[in-house]
Amino acid sequence: MKQLTDISTPFADVYSKQELPGQNLPWLQQLRTQAHGQFERQGLPSKKVEEWKYTSLWALTQQSFTHQTSQSSLSEADCSEIALMPSAYRVVIVDGVFEPSLSTISELEKGIKISPLSQSFDDAKQVIGEQISLDKPGFNAINTMMMNEGVFVHVESNQSIEKPIEVLVINTGKQDALATHLRHVIQLDEGSKVTLIEHYIGLSDSEAGLTDVVTEVSLAKKATLNHFKIQRESLAHFHIATLAAKQSAESTWNTNNISLGGRLARNDIHSQLLGEAAHVRMDGLYLVAGKQHVDNHTHIDHAVPNTTSEEVYKGVLDDESHAVFNGKVHVHKDAQKTDANQSNRNLLLSRHCEIDTKPEMEIYADDVKCGHGSTVGQLDEQHLFFLRARGLSETSARSLLTYAFAVEVLQRIADESVRESLSTVIEKRLPKGA
Secondary structure, three states: OOOOOOOOOOHHHHHOOOOOOOOHHHHHHHHHHHHHHHHHHHHHOOOOOHHHOOOOHHHHHOOOOEEOOOOOOOOHHHHHHHHOOOOOEEEEEEEEEEOOOOOOOOOOOOOOEEEEHHHOOOOOOOOOOOOOOOOOOOOOOOOHHHEEEEEEEEOOOOOOOOOOOEEEEOOOOOOOOEEEEEEEEEEEEEEEEEEEEEEEEEEEOOOOEEEEEEEEEEOOOOEEEEEEEEOOOOOEEEEOOOEEEEEEOOOEEEEEEEEEOOOOEEEEEEEEEEOOOOEEHHHEEEEEEEOEEEEEEEEEEEEEOOOOEEEEEEEOOOOOOOOEEEEEEHHHHHOOOOOEEEEEEEEEEEOOOOOEEEEEEEOOOOOOOOEEEEEOOOOOHHHHHOOOOOOOOOOHHHHHHHHHHHHHHHHOOOOHHHHHHHHHHHHOOOOOOO
């Protein structure tokens, strides 16, 4: 009997009939069997579950998905035009299938391995499944039992990789309601450094589909990962993502999550600071319009003394869109000298959009420096008047002020090439207001 949910789906039945990579690996089969049992018991969360209070999965459960992936006919020129970073190492997954002819990972710098997960399960064994929990109802269990592709990245000790890595996930819309279950595993050894961009894009504006993705990050002592994610899939698409990291002493995880597309987008992001002097910067930007729904749940665990975290999430909402932000900072009993700051700010461009924001801190140590805040507002009429008086149209004035509001999240990106690439995409996507 399922607990805490009244939602039923065919995912468990699909799993039992699927041919999945790694079926010859006993440890992987055991993990998948565990996930299958957990999903059979708990299923998907309903709005009765506190963490899903403002987000309904009803529409997703009414959609019939295709789970059988097939090779695409996307050209190298098409792929290059879509990619954010022309000079990056590129791993391309099209309609759930790794495309070696479109990827550029044959000539790598010393000290790094990049490969499709379907060919790297044994290499990823010590990390896979270790950063996430299967206990709660949700998509972690679905992803674990049905993962069929993704990327494995391993950077060896004291290696600083010059070129960024772009994981380019493309949904062409040519397969009706395709569901893809991707698992990315990022392992950085002591003293290593790399930049990674997860890029999700849909080529059809109206084709429904599901991207179910889990990214697991393991950072050893003094490792640094600059991690960016941009999601701009079809406005009929469902995007459910978990991003989880465990950080050792003196490690740094700079993560920036940008949500532009999707009918329903859910991002669960979790950092566990397990070693002293570990630091996480967890930033995000969501731009939604029409009837889009985006839900960002972040969780930062300060488990030991002398750790730091910064978090800035901003949202721009238009039309009848709906956004949810729930950011939790947990300071454990022995985590003295914690320094944590969290901010969520939202700009509403319509009378009909809605934001549910809940920044929270759970603090059990007494020698800490922690702060959090949330704001919701509209464009300043005086600023609009100022720009209109200087010759700008109302549409241009609104667009400029909206960009000025959103740009803070981008300015916090240290890498100029990444910042410029993301800025170009966002400028085209910004809603203009009414």
